[in-house]
Amino acid sequence: MAGTDHVTITPSILYFGTPVALLTTLNPDGTANLAPISSAWALGHTVVLGLGAGSRTAANLAERREVVVNLPPSDLWAAVERLAPLTGADPVPPAKREFYRHEADKFAAAGLRPQGSEAVGPPRVAECPLQLEATVRTITPAGPDGGFRIVECDVVRVHAAASVVVPGTQHVDPAAWSPLIYSFRHYFGLARPELGHGFRSQTPGTGS
Structure with a gap:
């Protein structure tokens, strides 16, 4: 019977399937840093990194509390x-x-293009269909040895490609938007077709 054959494991990571985000921040010399992360979630207009x-x-966020959370397609x-x-x-x-x-110009190294932001200093990633300009509210040490930082951000402006609106x-x-998913260090797109929608969805039927 399904669900009765579990085993206890000790995985080295728990990236069980989360969207990839590309974070742009400003370095001390005013240049842009670009970094991928796989630990991000949103609640209302708060994004936690x-x-x-x-x-x-x-370091950039501790010194200059602005960021763009760019969400790449699959x-x-x-x-x-x-x-x-x-690393910057x-x-x-x-x-x-x-x-x-070390790489100073990560945009060039990745083959991506910077795009000016409107409400914050760091640039957006032009190729990303969703771009969230945000300011940092709090930064909290985390992990058993303090090796992580949990960053709460307030989203102040959202940019979306017309093709996903x-x-x-x-x-x-949601039927047009296909985020890049990082699952146990492998990359995936969202499964298609749509299985259904939540009862509070304001876009029912867009994928049918």
């Missing part, structure tokens, strides 16, 4: 993976030196 404490992004996975081994930290923190290397509305069309 999970970051490594030693990352350039975490077909942008290769560009995201080009960013994965790069120079020198590279000891804990990251085995797998990461229900015409004549302020709603994202």
